[in-house]
Amino acid sequence: MDPDFWLERWARGETGFHQSQPHAGLVRHWPSLGLARGARVFVPLAGKSPDLHWLAAQGHRVIGVELAGLAVRAFFEEAGLEAVSEPAGRFTRHRCGTLELLCGDVFDLDRGTLGEVAAVFDRAALVALPPGLRTAYAAHLTGLTTAGTRTLLVTLEYDQSRMAGPPFSVHESEVRALYGAQHRIGLLERRAPPDAARFAQRGVTDTMEAIYALERC
Ligand SMILES: C[S@@+](CC[C@H](N)C(=O)[O-])C[C@H]1O[C@@H](n2cnc3c(N)ncnc32)[C@H](O)[C@@H]1O
Known part of the structure; x- marks a missing residue:
C-alpha cells in the first residue's frame, strides 16, 4: 500500500478502523501471554x-x-x-x-x-497490508524480535472476492506460512469481530476475527 494512501485517509478522516475502546480480544487474551x-x-x-x-x-x-x-x-x-x-x-x-x-x-x-x-501487539496491521507486502512485513517483524518475544496477532477472515481490502483477509494457513518457521503459533479464538456491522455495510456478512499467540523460537 502506497504511504500516500494512508496519509490521505488520515487527512480525510476516513479512519473507520479506529476504535474508541481498547480491542476486546486484547483485553481478553493479553494476560495469557504472562508478561511482566x-x-x-x-x-x-x-x-x-x-x-x-x-x-x-x-x-x-x-x-x-x-x-x-x-x-x-x-x-x-x-x-x-x-x-x-x-x-x-x-x-x-x-x-x-x-x-x-x-x-x-x-x-x-x-x-x-x-x-x-518483550512483546508485540498486531491489530489491523498485518491485515492492513496487501498480499505482496505481508511476506516482507512478517520477515521484517521477525527480524526486529528475539527468541522468547511473544506476539498477540489479530486477523480477519472473509471471502476476499466480496470486498477489496484493506483490511485484507488473512487465513490461518497464511499466518502459519508467514510466521511458522520461527514461531510457535497457537490459535486462541475465532469469532465474529466487534465491528462486524462495518463489514456488513460493505456486503461481507461472514467475517471472522482470529486471534493468535505467537512465541518467537
Ligand atoms: C488499519 S490502521 C490500524 C491502526 C491501529 N493498529 C488500530 O488498531 O487502530 C493501519 C495504520 O497503519 C499505518 N501505516 C500504514 N502503513 C504503514 C507503514 N509502512 N509504516 C507505519 N505505519 C503504517 C496507517 O497510517 C494506519 O494508521
Missing part, C-alpha cells in the same frame, strides 16, 4: 489506538510505529498528553511517560531504533 508489568511492548502500524493506553495501564512500556504524523499528534492531544519529540534516524520519536510513538515507515525500522521488546 514493566515489559516493553511494540505496536506496529499503531494509528492513534486506545490499545496503546490500555497496554500502558497494564504497567508496560509501549512503543508504537505510525506513518501519519496527524495520527501521532492526535494520539497525544486527544489524551491531553504533551509529548517530547526528537529525531531518531529516519523517524521522529514522540515520548510521554511510558508511551512512545515513532513516526515513520515501519519498513525503515531497525533494532537499534526500536530497542529490545
